[in-house]
Amino acid sequence: MTSPAELRYSKEHEWVRVQGDRAVIGITAHAANELGDVVFVDLPQVGATLTQFAVFGAVESVKAVSDLFSPISGSVLARNEALSTAPESINADPYGSGWLLEIQLGDPAELSLLLDAAGYDQLTA
Amino acid sequence: MRRTALFEEHLNLGARMVDFAGWEMPVQYAGVIEEHRAVRASVGVFDLGHMGEIWVRGPHAGAALDRALVSLPSALNPGRAQYSIAVNESGGMIDDLLVYRVADEEWLVVANASNAERVAALLAQRIGTTANVSDESASTAMIAVQGPQSGDLVASLFDAKEADAVRALRNYACRSGEVLIGGTRIPLLVARTGYTGEDGFEFYLPADRAVPLWRALLTPGTSGSPAPQPIGLGARDTLRLEAGMPLFGNELREELTPFDVGLGRVVKFNKGEGVVGDAALTARAAAGARAGRALVGLKITGRGIARHGYEVHQPDGGLIGHITSGTHSPTLGYPIALADLDASASPYPVGEPLDVLIRGERVAAVVTGVPFVPKGSIGTARA
Numbered sequence: 001m002t003s004p005a006e007l008r009y010s011k012e013h014e015w016v017r018v019q020g021d022r023a024v025i026g027i028t029a030h031a032a033n034e035l036g037d038v039v040f041v042d043l044p045q046v047g048a049t050l051t052q053f054a055v056f057g058a059v060e061s062v063k064a065v066s067d068l069f070s071p072i073s074g075s076v077l078a079r080n081e082a083l084s085t086a087p088e089s090i091n092a093d094p095y096g097s098g099w100l101l102e103i104q105l106g107d108p109a110e111l112s113l114l115l116d117a118a119g120y121d122q123l124t125a
Numbered sequence: 126m127r128r129t130a131l132f133e134e135h136l137n138l139g140a141r142m143v144d145f146a147g148w149e150m151p152v153q154y155a156g157v158i159e160e161h162r163a164v165r166a167s168v169g170v171f172d173l174g175h176m177g178e179i180w181v182r183g184p185h186a187g188a189a190l191d192r193a194l195v196s197l198p199s200a201l202n203p204g205r206a207q208y209s210i211a212v213n214e215s216g217g218m219i220d221d222l223l224v225y226r227v228a229d230e231e232w233l234v235v236a237n238a239s240n241a242e243r244v245a246a247l248l249a250q251r252i253g254t255t256a257n258v259s260d261e262s263a264s265t266a267m268i269a270v271q272g273p274q275s276g277d278l279v280a281s282l283f284d285a286k287e288a289d290a291v292r293a294l295r296n297y298a299c300r301s302g303e304v305l306i307g308g309t310r311i312p313l314l315v316a317r318t319g320y321t322g323e324d325g326f327e328f329y330l331p332a333d334r335a336v337p338l339w340r341a342l343l344t345p346g347t348s349g350s351p352a353p354q355p356i357g358l359g360a361r362d363t364l365r366l367e368a369g370m371p372l373f374g375n376e377l378r379e380e381l382t383p384f385d386v387g388l389g390r391v392v393k394f395n396k397g398e399g400v401v402g403d404a405a406l407t408a409r410a411a412a413g414a415r416a417g418r419a420l421v422g423l424k425i426t427g428r429g430i431a432r433h434g435y436e437v438h439q440p441d442g443g444l445i446g447h448i449t450s451g452t453h454s455p456t457l458g459y460p461i462a463l464a465d466l467d468a469s470a471s472p473y474p475v476g477e478p479l480d481v482l483i484r485g486e487r488v489a490a491v492v493t494g495v496p497f498v499p500k501g502s503i504g505t506a507r508a
Contacts, residue, residue: 063157
Protein backbone atom coordinates (compact mmCIF):
# COMPACT_ATOMS: atom_id res chain seq x y z
CA MET A 1 0.00 0.00 0.00
CA THR A 2 1.46 3.37 -1.00
CA SER A 3 0.41 6.36 1.08
CA PRO A 4 -0.40 9.71 -0.57
CA ALA A 5 2.83 11.67 -1.06
CA GLU A 6 1.36 15.10 -0.21
CA LEU A 7 0.53 14.11 3.40
CA ARG A 8 2.56 13.82 6.58
CA TYR A 9 2.15 10.91 8.97
CA SER A 10 2.52 10.08 12.66
CA LYS A 11 3.79 6.78 13.99
CA GLU A 12 0.36 6.44 15.59
CA HIS A 13 -1.15 6.15 12.08
CA GLU A 14 -2.74 9.56 11.66
CA TRP A 15 -2.21 11.76 8.61
CA VAL A 16 -2.06 15.56 8.18
CA ARG A 17 -2.87 17.57 5.06
CA VAL A 18 -1.53 21.11 5.51
CA GLN A 19 -3.32 23.95 3.72
CA GLY A 20 -1.70 27.25 4.72
CA ASP A 21 -2.13 27.71 8.48
CA ARG A 22 -4.80 25.04 8.62
CA ALA A 23 -4.63 21.27 8.44
CA VAL A 24 -7.00 18.37 7.95
CA ILE A 25 -6.28 15.19 9.88
CA GLY A 26 -7.45 11.61 9.62
CA ILE A 27 -6.32 8.04 10.12
CA THR A 28 -4.31 6.13 7.53
CA ALA A 29 -5.55 3.36 5.28
CA HIS A 30 -3.26 1.02 7.18
CA ALA A 31 -4.90 1.94 10.49
CA ALA A 32 -8.40 1.69 9.03
CA ASN A 33 -7.60 -1.73 7.65
CA GLU A 34 -6.15 -2.92 10.95
CA LEU A 35 -9.22 -1.69 12.84
CA GLY A 36 -11.69 -3.39 10.55
CA ASP A 37 -15.23 -2.07 10.15
CA VAL A 38 -15.39 1.32 11.88
CA VAL A 39 -18.78 1.82 13.53
CA PHE A 40 -18.29 4.85 15.77
CA VAL A 41 -16.01 7.87 16.05
CA ASP A 42 -15.67 10.03 19.13
CA LEU A 43 -14.32 13.48 18.19
CA PRO A 44 -13.67 16.64 20.24
CA GLN A 45 -15.91 19.70 19.96
CA VAL A 46 -15.12 22.63 17.69
CA GLY A 47 -12.81 24.93 19.65
CA ALA A 48 -11.10 22.12 21.55
CA THR A 49 -7.32 22.25 21.75
CA LEU A 50 -5.22 19.35 20.45
CA THR A 51 -1.69 18.61 21.61
CA GLN A 52 0.71 16.83 19.31
CA PHE A 53 0.88 13.08 20.02
CA ALA A 54 -1.79 13.29 22.77
CA VAL A 55 -5.14 11.46 22.72
CA PHE A 56 -7.96 13.55 21.26
CA GLY A 57 -10.68 10.99 20.62
CA ALA A 58 -11.45 7.39 19.86
CA VAL A 59 -12.44 5.26 16.94
CA GLU A 60 -14.39 2.08 17.46
CA SER A 61 -14.60 -0.93 15.22
CA VAL A 62 -16.95 -3.81 15.86
CA LYS A 63 -14.19 -5.55 17.75
CA ALA A 64 -12.36 -2.86 19.68
CA VAL A 65 -11.87 0.75 20.62
CA SER A 66 -8.66 2.58 19.67
CA ASP A 67 -7.46 5.95 20.86
CA LEU A 68 -6.86 8.69 18.32
CA PHE A 69 -3.57 10.58 18.77
CA SER A 70 -3.25 14.04 17.32
CA PRO A 71 -0.43 14.23 14.78
CA ILE A 72 -0.11 17.95 15.42
CA SER A 73 -1.14 20.66 17.90
CA GLY A 74 -3.89 23.13 17.18
CA SER A 75 -7.50 24.07 17.78
CA VAL A 76 -10.47 22.35 16.18
CA LEU A 77 -12.14 24.41 13.42
CA ALA A 78 -14.48 21.71 12.10
CA ARG A 79 -15.29 18.05 12.56
CA ASN A 80 -16.50 15.63 9.95
CA GLU A 81 -20.13 15.41 11.10
CA ALA A 82 -20.93 12.96 8.30
CA LEU A 83 -19.03 10.31 10.25
CA SER A 84 -21.79 10.14 12.86
CA THR A 85 -24.08 8.50 10.30
CA ALA A 86 -21.44 7.05 7.95
CA PRO A 87 -18.41 6.00 10.01
CA GLU A 88 -17.66 3.41 7.33
CA SER A 89 -16.22 6.29 5.22
CA ILE A 90 -13.08 5.82 7.31
CA ASN A 91 -12.62 2.37 5.83
CA ALA A 92 -13.83 3.26 2.34
CA ASP A 93 -11.98 6.55 1.84
CA PRO A 94 -9.59 7.27 4.74
CA TYR A 95 -7.79 10.14 2.98
CA GLY A 96 -10.96 11.70 1.53
CA SER A 97 -14.50 11.53 2.89
CA GLY A 98 -13.21 9.72 5.98
CA TRP A 99 -11.33 12.79 7.28
CA LEU A 100 -11.76 13.53 11.00
CA LEU A 101 -10.98 17.16 11.90
CA GLU A 102 -9.91 20.45 10.42
CA ILE A 103 -7.63 22.36 12.76
CA GLN A 104 -5.89 25.70 13.07
CA LEU A 105 -2.20 24.83 13.26
CA GLY A 106 -0.63 25.69 16.61
CA ASP A 107 3.03 25.29 15.69
CA PRO A 108 3.93 24.49 12.07
CA ALA A 109 7.44 23.51 13.22
CA GLU A 110 5.91 20.35 14.65
CA LEU A 111 5.49 19.07 11.10
CA SER A 112 9.20 18.23 11.09
CA LEU A 113 8.47 15.55 13.71
CA LEU A 114 6.22 13.66 11.28
CA LEU A 115 7.07 11.09 8.63
CA ASP A 116 6.77 11.54 4.90
CA ALA A 117 4.90 8.94 2.84
CA ALA A 118 8.01 6.86 2.17
CA GLY A 119 8.90 6.87 5.85
CA TYR A 120 5.38 5.87 6.86
CA ASP A 121 5.21 3.10 4.27
CA GLN A 122 8.49 1.77 5.61
CA LEU A 123 7.06 1.83 9.14
CA THR A 124 4.03 -0.19 8.12
CA ALA A 125 5.67 -2.48 5.60
CA MET B 126 1.24 -20.60 19.36
CA ARG B 127 -0.96 -23.55 18.42
CA ARG B 128 -2.57 -23.94 15.02
CA THR B 129 -5.61 -25.86 13.88
CA ALA B 130 -5.57 -28.26 10.94
CA LEU B 131 -7.05 -25.44 8.83
CA PHE B 132 -4.34 -22.85 9.49
CA GLU B 133 -3.02 -22.84 5.91
CA GLU B 134 -6.58 -22.59 4.57
CA HIS B 135 -7.10 -19.40 6.56
CA LEU B 136 -3.91 -17.86 5.22
CA ASN B 137 -4.93 -18.74 1.66
CA LEU B 138 -8.33 -17.14 2.25
CA GLY B 139 -6.60 -13.91 3.34
CA ALA B 140 -7.70 -14.13 6.96
CA ARG B 141 -6.33 -11.82 9.60
CA MET B 142 -4.92 -14.09 12.27
CA VAL B 143 -4.87 -13.31 16.00
CA ASP B 144 -3.82 -14.98 19.22
CA PHE B 145 -6.89 -16.47 20.87
CA ALA B 146 -6.29 -18.49 24.04
CA GLY B 147 -2.88 -19.52 22.73
CA TRP B 148 -4.20 -20.43 19.28
CA GLU B 149 -3.44 -18.59 16.05
CA MET B 150 -7.01 -18.15 14.79
CA PRO B 151 -8.79 -16.17 12.03
CA VAL B 152 -10.51 -13.10 13.48
CA GLN B 153 -11.90 -12.00 10.11
CA TYR B 154 -11.74 -12.69 6.39
CA ALA B 155 -13.94 -10.26 4.41
CA GLY B 156 -14.78 -8.16 7.48
CA VAL B 157 -16.75 -8.69 10.67
CA ILE B 158 -19.95 -6.97 9.54
CA GLU B 159 -20.09 -8.69 6.15
CA GLU B 160 -19.44 -12.10 7.74
CA HIS B 161 -22.01 -11.45 10.45
CA ARG B 162 -24.66 -10.58 7.86
CA ALA B 163 -23.82 -13.65 5.79
CA VAL B 164 -24.63 -15.90 8.75
CA ARG B 165 -27.89 -14.07 9.51
CA ALA B 166 -28.98 -14.03 5.85
CA SER B 167 -27.57 -17.24 4.35
CA VAL B 168 -24.77 -19.43 5.71
CA GLY B 169 -21.25 -19.24 7.12
CA VAL B 170 -18.55 -21.76 7.97
CA PHE B 171 -16.38 -21.55 11.11
CA ASP B 172 -13.13 -23.30 12.10
CA LEU B 173 -13.54 -24.17 15.77
CA GLY B 174 -10.57 -26.52 15.91
CA HIS B 175 -9.33 -24.77 19.04
CA MET B 176 -12.22 -26.07 21.14
CA GLY B 177 -11.61 -28.99 23.48
CA GLU B 178 -13.15 -32.43 22.85
CA ILE B 179 -13.09 -34.81 25.79
CA TRP B 180 -14.70 -38.24 25.49
CA VAL B 181 -16.05 -40.10 28.50
CA ARG B 182 -16.80 -43.76 27.86
CA GLY B 183 -17.95 -46.76 29.78
CA PRO B 184 -21.02 -48.26 31.50
CA HIS B 185 -20.75 -45.76 34.38
CA ALA B 186 -19.82 -42.73 32.29
CA GLY B 187 -23.24 -41.06 32.58
CA ALA B 188 -23.38 -41.33 36.37
CA ALA B 189 -19.79 -40.11 36.62
CA LEU B 190 -20.60 -37.04 34.51
CA ASP B 191 -23.67 -36.34 36.66
CA ARG B 192 -21.32 -35.98 39.63
CA ALA B 193 -18.64 -34.02 37.74
CA LEU B 194 -20.97 -31.43 36.13
CA VAL B 195 -24.04 -29.47 37.26
CA SER B 196 -26.44 -30.97 34.70
CA LEU B 197 -27.69 -34.52 34.22
CA PRO B 198 -25.86 -36.01 31.23
CA SER B 199 -27.07 -39.51 32.16
CA ALA B 200 -30.62 -38.43 31.35
CA LEU B 201 -29.76 -37.69 27.73
CA ASN B 202 -30.97 -40.15 25.15
CA PRO B 203 -28.27 -41.29 22.73
CA GLY B 204 -28.09 -38.76 19.92
CA ARG B 205 -28.99 -35.80 22.11
CA ALA B 206 -26.99 -32.95 23.63
CA GLN B 207 -27.33 -30.56 26.56
CA TYR B 208 -25.73 -27.35 27.74
CA SER B 209 -23.78 -27.87 30.95
CA ILE B 210 -21.38 -26.16 33.33
CA ALA B 211 -18.40 -27.37 35.35
CA VAL B 212 -18.19 -25.70 38.76
CA ASN B 213 -15.80 -25.81 41.70
CA GLU B 214 -16.82 -26.90 45.23
CA SER B 215 -18.09 -23.37 45.93
CA GLY B 216 -20.36 -23.48 42.89
CA GLY B 217 -18.13 -21.07 40.93
CA MET B 218 -18.13 -21.62 37.19
CA ILE B 219 -15.00 -23.16 35.64
CA ASP B 220 -16.36 -23.52 32.11
CA ASP B 221 -19.58 -23.85 30.17
CA LEU B 222 -19.83 -26.96 28.04
CA LEU B 223 -21.81 -28.86 25.49
CA VAL B 224 -22.33 -32.51 26.40
CA TYR B 225 -23.39 -34.95 23.68
CA ARG B 226 -24.49 -38.51 24.34
CA VAL B 227 -23.12 -40.00 21.16
CA ALA B 228 -23.91 -43.65 21.98
CA ASP B 229 -25.21 -45.69 24.89
CA GLU B 230 -21.91 -45.63 26.73
CA GLU B 231 -20.21 -42.70 25.03
CA TRP B 232 -20.39 -38.99 25.88
CA LEU B 233 -18.54 -36.09 24.24
CA VAL B 234 -17.80 -33.02 26.37
CA VAL B 235 -16.89 -29.88 24.39
CA ALA B 236 -15.00 -27.21 26.32
CA ASN B 237 -13.89 -23.67 25.46
CA ALA B 238 -10.37 -23.41 24.07
CA SER B 239 -9.15 -21.35 27.02
CA ASN B 240 -10.35 -24.01 29.49
CA ALA B 241 -9.92 -27.21 27.50
CA GLU B 242 -6.91 -28.55 29.38
CA ARG B 243 -8.34 -27.62 32.74
CA VAL B 244 -11.65 -29.29 31.96
CA ALA B 245 -9.90 -32.43 30.70
CA ALA B 246 -7.81 -32.63 33.88
CA LEU B 247 -10.82 -31.93 36.08
CA LEU B 248 -12.90 -34.65 34.42
CA ALA B 249 -10.02 -37.12 34.71
CA GLN B 250 -9.62 -36.27 38.38
CA ARG B 251 -13.35 -36.25 39.23
CA ILE B 252 -14.17 -39.38 37.26
CA GLY B 253 -11.03 -41.37 38.14
CA THR B 254 -11.44 -45.00 37.21
CA THR B 255 -15.26 -44.94 37.12
CA ALA B 256 -15.14 -44.32 33.37
CA ASN B 257 -12.56 -43.73 30.67
CA VAL B 258 -11.73 -40.07 30.12
CA SER B 259 -9.92 -39.31 26.88
CA ASP B 260 -8.86 -35.80 25.84
CA GLU B 261 -8.93 -35.99 22.03
CA SER B 262 -8.77 -32.24 21.42
CA ALA B 263 -5.50 -32.38 19.51
CA SER B 264 -6.70 -34.99 17.01
CA THR B 265 -10.24 -33.61 16.60
CA ALA B 266 -11.35 -30.87 14.22
CA MET B 267 -14.54 -28.92 14.79
CA ILE B 268 -16.27 -27.03 11.97
CA ALA B 269 -19.53 -25.13 12.42
CA VAL B 270 -22.00 -24.33 9.63
CA GLN B 271 -24.48 -21.68 10.73
CA GLY B 272 -27.25 -19.71 9.12
CA PRO B 273 -30.75 -20.17 7.66
CA GLN B 274 -29.33 -22.00 4.62
CA SER B 275 -27.06 -24.28 6.67
CA GLY B 276 -29.44 -27.25 6.30
CA ASP B 277 -29.15 -27.25 2.50
CA LEU B 278 -25.39 -26.89 2.60
CA VAL B 279 -24.84 -29.62 5.18
CA ALA B 280 -27.31 -32.03 3.55
CA SER B 281 -25.53 -31.63 0.20
CA LEU B 282 -22.50 -33.45 1.62
CA PHE B 283 -24.35 -36.65 2.42
CA ASP B 284 -25.92 -39.35 0.26
CA ALA B 285 -29.69 -39.01 -0.15
CA LYS B 286 -30.79 -41.23 2.72
CA GLU B 287 -28.28 -39.83 5.18
CA ALA B 288 -29.08 -36.28 4.05
CA ASP B 289 -32.72 -36.76 5.06
CA ALA B 290 -31.65 -37.96 8.49
CA VAL B 291 -29.33 -34.98 8.92
CA ARG B 292 -32.04 -32.53 7.84
CA ALA B 293 -34.39 -34.16 10.33
CA LEU B 294 -32.01 -33.62 13.26
CA ARG B 295 -33.76 -31.62 15.95
CA ASN B 296 -32.13 -28.84 17.92
CA TYR B 297 -29.50 -30.30 20.24
CA ALA B 298 -29.61 -33.63 18.42
CA CYS B 299 -26.59 -35.36 16.87
CA ARG B 300 -25.75 -38.42 14.83
CA SER B 301 -22.63 -40.22 13.71
CA GLY B 302 -22.20 -40.43 9.97
CA GLU B 303 -19.80 -40.42 7.10
CA VAL B 304 -19.28 -38.23 4.07
CA LEU B 305 -17.33 -39.06 0.93
CA ILE B 306 -15.39 -36.11 -0.46
CA GLY B 307 -13.10 -36.54 -3.44
CA GLY B 308 -12.58 -40.20 -2.64
CA THR B 309 -11.82 -39.50 1.02
CA ARG B 310 -14.13 -41.12 3.56
CA ILE B 311 -14.64 -38.79 6.50
CA PRO B 312 -16.25 -40.24 9.60
CA LEU B 313 -17.85 -37.53 11.65
CA LEU B 314 -20.34 -36.51 14.27
CA VAL B 315 -22.88 -33.95 13.05
CA ALA B 316 -24.95 -32.01 15.57
CA ARG B 317 -27.68 -29.40 15.30
CA THR B 318 -25.98 -27.04 17.73
CA GLY B 319 -24.29 -23.68 17.50
CA TYR B 320 -23.42 -20.34 19.03
CA THR B 321 -24.93 -17.79 16.67
CA GLY B 322 -28.67 -17.68 17.32
CA GLU B 323 -29.32 -19.17 13.89
CA ASP B 324 -30.17 -22.64 12.71
CA GLY B 325 -26.92 -24.50 12.27
CA PHE B 326 -24.76 -27.56 12.57
CA GLU B 327 -21.45 -28.49 14.12
CA PHE B 328 -19.14 -31.21 12.82
CA TYR B 329 -16.59 -33.14 14.87
CA LEU B 330 -14.12 -35.14 12.80
CA PRO B 331 -10.53 -36.35 12.67
CA ALA B 332 -8.23 -33.34 12.35
CA ASP B 333 -6.39 -34.93 9.43
CA ARG B 334 -9.63 -34.92 7.39
CA ALA B 335 -10.55 -31.32 8.15
CA VAL B 336 -9.20 -29.74 4.94
CA PRO B 337 -11.38 -31.64 2.43
CA LEU B 338 -14.53 -31.04 4.49
CA TRP B 339 -13.72 -27.33 4.91
CA ARG B 340 -13.11 -26.93 1.17
CA ALA B 341 -16.30 -28.81 0.28
CA LEU B 342 -18.32 -26.54 2.57
CA LEU B 343 -16.89 -23.40 0.98
CA THR B 344 -17.54 -24.53 -2.60
CA PRO B 345 -20.33 -22.48 -4.20
CA GLY B 346 -23.60 -24.31 -4.72
CA THR B 347 -24.83 -25.15 -8.20
CA SER B 348 -28.31 -23.68 -7.77
CA GLY B 349 -27.22 -20.06 -7.87
CA SER B 350 -27.14 -19.80 -4.11
CA PRO B 351 -24.49 -17.47 -2.67
CA ALA B 352 -21.15 -19.06 -1.91
CA PRO B 353 -20.83 -19.95 1.76
CA GLN B 354 -18.44 -17.58 3.51
CA PRO B 355 -15.73 -18.41 6.02
CA ILE B 356 -16.50 -16.66 9.32
CA GLY B 357 -13.88 -15.48 11.81
CA LEU B 358 -13.94 -15.17 15.57
CA GLY B 359 -14.92 -11.48 15.30
CA ALA B 360 -18.31 -12.26 13.80
CA ARG B 361 -18.65 -15.32 16.04
CA ASP B 362 -18.56 -12.91 18.98
CA THR B 363 -21.03 -10.37 17.54
CA LEU B 364 -23.40 -13.19 16.52
CA ARG B 365 -23.40 -14.83 19.95
CA LEU B 366 -23.83 -11.49 21.68
CA GLU B 367 -26.87 -10.56 19.56
CA ALA B 368 -28.26 -13.97 20.50
CA GLY B 369 -27.66 -13.16 24.18
CA MET B 370 -25.39 -16.16 24.64
CA PRO B 371 -22.83 -15.91 27.46
CA LEU B 372 -19.09 -16.17 26.86
CA PHE B 373 -16.75 -17.69 29.40
CA GLY B 374 -14.31 -15.05 30.61
CA ASN B 375 -16.88 -12.29 30.04
CA GLU B 376 -20.32 -13.18 31.43
CA LEU B 377 -19.19 -16.42 33.05
CA ARG B 378 -16.43 -16.32 35.65
CA GLU B 379 -15.24 -18.48 38.51
CA GLU B 380 -16.42 -15.82 41.02
CA LEU B 381 -20.01 -16.36 39.88
CA THR B 382 -22.38 -19.32 40.20
CA PRO B 383 -24.79 -20.32 37.40
CA PHE B 384 -27.59 -18.68 39.43
CA ASP B 385 -25.82 -15.31 39.32
CA VAL B 386 -26.08 -15.17 35.52
CA GLY B 387 -29.55 -16.60 35.01
CA LEU B 388 -28.36 -20.13 34.27
CA GLY B 389 -29.88 -21.75 37.35
CA ARG B 390 -32.09 -23.91 35.12
CA VAL B 391 -28.98 -25.80 34.00
CA VAL B 392 -28.27 -26.98 37.56
CA LYS B 393 -29.92 -30.26 38.61
CA PHE B 394 -30.24 -31.36 42.23
CA ASN B 395 -30.96 -34.62 44.09
CA LYS B 396 -28.32 -36.43 42.06
CA GLY B 397 -27.01 -38.41 45.06
CA GLU B 398 -23.65 -38.30 46.83
CA GLY B 399 -20.39 -36.85 45.61
CA VAL B 400 -21.71 -34.16 43.26
CA VAL B 401 -19.10 -31.38 42.96
CA GLY B 402 -20.47 -28.06 44.22
CA ASP B 403 -23.86 -29.54 45.15
CA ALA B 404 -23.97 -28.17 48.71
CA ALA B 405 -22.95 -24.66 47.68
CA LEU B 406 -25.38 -24.55 44.78
CA THR B 407 -28.24 -25.92 46.91
CA ALA B 408 -27.70 -23.06 49.34
CA ARG B 409 -27.42 -20.57 46.50
CA ALA B 410 -30.63 -21.84 44.89
CA ALA B 411 -32.47 -21.47 48.22
CA ALA B 412 -31.52 -17.79 48.26
CA GLY B 413 -33.59 -17.23 45.11
CA ALA B 414 -33.03 -17.64 41.42
CA ARG B 415 -31.04 -14.46 40.92
CA ALA B 416 -30.70 -13.17 44.47
CA GLY B 417 -28.50 -10.13 44.51
CA ARG B 418 -27.21 -10.24 40.95
CA ALA B 419 -28.61 -9.84 37.46
CA LEU B 420 -27.17 -10.26 34.00
CA VAL B 421 -29.15 -7.87 31.85
CA GLY B 422 -29.18 -6.74 28.25
CA LEU B 423 -28.59 -3.06 27.50
CA LYS B 424 -29.33 -0.97 24.44
CA ILE B 425 -27.01 2.04 24.37
CA THR B 426 -29.20 4.98 23.41
CA GLY B 427 -26.49 7.64 23.74
CA ARG B 428 -23.32 7.94 21.68
CA GLY B 429 -20.62 5.33 22.11
CA ILE B 430 -20.09 1.61 22.47
CA ALA B 431 -20.06 -0.01 25.89
CA ARG B 432 -17.15 -2.45 26.19
CA HIS B 433 -16.17 -5.24 28.57
CA GLY B 434 -15.28 -3.79 31.96
CA TYR B 435 -17.00 -0.40 31.60
CA GLU B 436 -18.91 0.83 34.65
CA VAL B 437 -22.72 0.86 34.84
CA HIS B 438 -24.38 3.48 37.05
CA GLN B 439 -27.86 4.42 38.16
CA PRO B 440 -28.91 7.55 36.25
CA ASP B 441 -27.35 10.32 38.33
CA GLY B 442 -26.50 7.70 40.90
CA GLY B 443 -23.90 5.23 42.03
CA LEU B 444 -21.99 2.32 40.53
CA ILE B 445 -24.15 -0.82 40.22
CA GLY B 446 -22.05 -3.11 38.03
CA HIS B 447 -20.00 -3.59 34.89
CA ILE B 448 -20.39 -4.37 31.22
CA THR B 449 -19.41 -7.98 30.50
CA SER B 450 -19.63 -7.79 26.67
CA GLY B 451 -20.52 -4.98 24.32
CA THR B 452 -20.40 -4.25 20.64
CA HIS B 453 -22.08 -2.49 17.78
CA SER B 454 -24.86 -4.85 16.66
CA PRO B 455 -24.55 -5.31 12.90
CA THR B 456 -28.16 -6.55 12.67
CA LEU B 457 -29.78 -3.84 14.79
CA GLY B 458 -27.47 -0.99 13.82
CA TYR B 459 -26.96 0.25 17.37
CA PRO B 460 -24.72 -0.69 20.29
CA ILE B 461 -25.77 -3.52 22.60
CA ALA B 462 -24.22 -4.94 25.75
CA LEU B 463 -24.62 -7.43 28.56
CA ALA B 464 -24.04 -6.16 32.09
CA ASP B 465 -23.49 -7.91 35.41
CA LEU B 466 -25.35 -5.82 38.00
CA ASP B 467 -25.76 -5.79 41.76
CA ALA B 468 -29.51 -6.34 41.81
CA SER B 469 -30.11 -6.36 45.56
CA ALA B 470 -31.96 -3.04 45.32
CA SER B 471 -33.74 -3.58 42.00
CA PRO B 472 -34.12 -6.43 39.49
CA TYR B 473 -33.59 -3.92 36.67
CA PRO B 474 -36.62 -4.74 34.54
CA VAL B 475 -36.79 -4.11 30.81
CA GLY B 476 -37.20 -0.41 30.15
CA GLU B 477 -35.15 0.73 33.16
CA PRO B 478 -32.82 3.60 32.20
CA LEU B 479 -29.16 3.28 33.24
CA ASP B 480 -25.89 5.03 32.47
CA VAL B 481 -22.69 3.50 31.12
CA LEU B 482 -19.40 5.25 31.73
CA ILE B 483 -17.66 5.51 28.35
CA ARG B 484 -14.26 7.24 28.43
CA GLY B 485 -15.25 9.14 31.54
CA GLU B 486 -18.66 10.30 30.33
CA ARG B 487 -22.11 9.07 31.25
CA VAL B 488 -23.88 7.63 28.21
CA ALA B 489 -27.57 6.71 28.34
CA ALA B 490 -28.66 3.08 28.09
CA VAL B 491 -31.86 1.18 28.69
CA VAL B 492 -32.40 -2.38 29.95
CA THR B 493 -33.66 -4.51 27.08
CA GLY B 494 -34.72 -8.11 26.60
CA VAL B 495 -32.31 -10.81 25.48
CA PRO B 496 -31.81 -12.27 22.97
CA PHE B 497 -31.33 -8.92 21.28
CA VAL B 498 -31.99 -10.61 17.94
CA PRO B 499 -34.49 -13.48 18.22
CA LYS B 500 -33.50 -16.76 16.60
CA GLY B 501 -34.14 -16.93 12.87
CA SER B 502 -35.70 -13.48 12.76
CA ILE B 503 -33.56 -12.28 9.88
CA GLY B 504 -33.21 -15.32 7.67
CA THR B 505 -36.86 -16.29 8.05
CA ALA B 506 -38.03 -12.81 7.16
CA ARG B 507 -36.02 -12.87 3.96
CA ALA B 508 -36.73 -16.45 2.97
